[in-house]
Amino acid sequence: MADADYYAPVETLKDRGREYAPAKVPDGWRSFDRYLWRSWGRAGLPMPDQGWKVHVSARAERIADVLDTVAEECFARDVPFKHVAAERFVLLLQHKHASRTQSGKLVVAYPADERAAAALMSALAARLESEQGQFILTDRRFGDSRVVHYRYGSFTPRRRLLPDGTGTPVLRDGRARLVADRREPRFHLPEGITDPFAAGGAQAPAETSGTAKAAGTAEAAGPVESAGTAEAKGPIEAAGTAEAEGPTEAANTAEPSFHGFAFDHAVRHSNGGGAYAGRELATGRKVFIKEARDHTGLSWDGLTAVERTRREWDTLRALHAAHPGICPEPIAYFREWEHEFLVTEFVPGTTLNTWVAARSPVTRVEAEPPEAERYTADCEAIAASLEEQVRVLHGLGYLFGDVSPGNVLVGDDGRPRLVDFEAARSLGDKGVSVATDGYAPPARLVRDDPTVPDHYGISALVRLMLGPTFAVADRYPRSLEHLRADLQERMAVPQALWGRAVRFHPADGPALLPGPREVAADPVRHVRDLRDEVARALTSMADPDRADTLFPTVPDGYASNTVCVAYGAAGVLHALWHGGVAVDEAVVARFRRDALAAAGSLPPGLHVGLAGVAWVLADHGYLDEARDLLATATEHPLATRRAGFAEGAAGVAMAHLSLFAHTGDHGHVDTAERLLSALPPDGELSGLLDRDDPTGWLHGRCGIAWALHPLAAVTGDARYLERGVRLLHHELDRAMPGGAASPHFPVSATDRRSMPYLFCGTAGTLRAVCRYNTVCQDERLAGVESDLMPRLRTTYTVMPGLYQGLAGLGFALADHASVRGDEVSSRAALRTARALFKYAVPGPTGVRFHGEKLKRFSADLWSGGAGVLLFLDQVLDGGADRLFSLDRLVPAGS
16 A cells, blocks of 8 residues: 555555544644554653553444544653554554454553553543444554444554564563463453453443353353354355455354344354354255454445444345345345344355366366366356356346455356445446455446446456456556467467456466467577566665665565564575675675664574574674574574474574575584484474474475484485485375375375475475485385476466465475486476566566555565576576575585
8 A cells, every 4th residue: 555566564665644643732742653653751751561541442434533532642641652643543443354353443542550540431431421333453442432442452662573483462471471461352351460450340242242152252252253163164165256255253152143044154254254064944054144343344445334333234135135046145134232233035156266276177277178178168157157246246236346256156057146236326326446456447448338347347357267466467457468378388379268257367468478379489598588687676665865765575575574584684695695686886885784683582593583684694704793693593482382484493404504605614513413413303303393293394294304404415425315314205205195197295284285396396395306316215205296396387377476376386396307318308397487577567667567466566585576586597507506495515426
């Protein structure tokens, strides 16, 4: 929102709307802004580390008046406080997709003690008696107030650093132990802390509803917020969302029911309310129930969840009466406590996203032509059916408004059905679009035809079915020529279907990059040109004077840090250095300063912390700085709480071996050996891996084997190789069954998604296996090496980047070609490099690639341009050790 090209902190947004501040501010009080908040205080005010926070909510139209009242009481009572700084920030915090743990908080006050909190809340409850506001899910309400809430939590910003570089807020419980300050969508007290205000009449919503106690605990977030199961399965998919939120909100499994309807399963929770699969008690009929919470769940047009749900009810009734079957049948509408509920028929099927993931042959190299032909025929049938449905809607005078994959269910018979009419409106309604990103047309396309949004959405759905590159096509429509060329190698795409896909993206602009035929005719030349343009873009992105980040990064970079290898400057400079690209001295100097300044706040790991930064500093000649940072990493308490390559001991050990390669100092070898020898036995490793026992190069056993490989070479101790082989066997044991062309691996013991990528999956596993096969004789590893490769030869993934995208698959192939001298891998890697043109966006400063989430460009190594550059250099020039390997330490033929 804050920048059209790059991810930027939301507080840098220029169009903030109305600024909020108290109308009257006493002398001596000063404010400062941080994130979305404006804080007020004065010299000498006490601020404990923790205590009873007072939160006040308000309806949008009453914000200024409520703020003035709260500020007046806080000023008078010497209570420091903060409030949302601007109108646009309110919309962000109250949006239907916003965090439920932040929602509703307009003002946060920090009274010095329990007595001060009680006095402040009593005064506010009296003065704001007539006000209504959002129920704050993390809190309890004070007495009968609809706007005054409280919770026990930390006041000062204390956090516990996590291995991934993020932090969790902490406080001291009743026994003075430092524990997590749990900010969940339910009221929670640390052990040993009791609520002194509950006896005064504070009530949680489930208690006030009168009929909801069976739904869970007194802290349930409303009458049915607690209805659900740990995992949505089977028919729940048909309720209109691709993904269930997960754990039940309640402390028990009692089934809530209201107004003749039982709530069987929670499909999802959002800030606007939940969605549920249920039953009509009188008939046993399956139903879908949508919940709307009062005064929150805003859409970009400012409507609340309740206002949108009431409008949807009216729309469904009108459409059902005029043309039964064109929409889910509306059954009932009722209010329970402060929530409203819309009940419709249950529509069986699976979301279009899920259907595509299960059926598309685009990413499966083993798919045969007849399967691809059937798939494109099914895509044509789905598109034609949706076009007919919107034609009927338009004839009835309505726009569906949000034709997107989550709002299309595909039945077992292959027929699609539009569901979720929340965005539907009269064709004459000029309201703000609330369509899903990527499926809404730019305003210039709508002009005088109000039906364009629906047609644009169908076109986008066709591109989803064929291979979505939404952000790229919006910026450079000619990229779709490369997508079609890739598809034509795999399957025949009917002209009519392709015409639907590109209806709003004609290739009529200037050709700023070579077309697919040109690239195919001279791939090395054009891939080299692409590599040079990516490098040019990266160097132009550097801004040594920007305060928050040296290179554009992704949201995870802002959440972790902007110095590290994965998301920060270290990773970008690593790619540029390995490519021999000249970098301004001011850029490298800024990186060095940032690295040293962050030494006390970074985690120890290779990819998000000190070890990786030290590695890159050493490559740039800063050996003393690298030694110091690596020593800090080694002694960091988190260094031995993780075993893996990304965040734990294996990565820190590998950085020591890298510094040994620079300096010849055997002390680094000793330290690496100590770190890896201290790891627990194979059967006990899961406790030191990331949660849920992950697989893969970054977080699984594969990454530990990766570090043991050069350690064995340097020390001459074959026991390290033997253990590495056992660890790789353990990884292979976890391959998922099925008829795929290559072994494929789940993310973890609980996340069963199959991954082919570098960070987790086939590509990272291949890199380790092929190196072990050069130094040891193991029948199983030798046999599986060729089996791992077919899955990497796809020319399409959702993202283009290195760790979780197409560049990473290509890098593994090019790396394999370098390590094993395999010409087949070399040719396949070059084909992958050609396929990157469909993700490339040319501009005056070079070629850029979208980063994680595919909303903005990024320079980062994980998902952005730096990772693409590293791959292109590998495929063009070969060579060793571009991506944190140390083959130069392993004697040839050993």
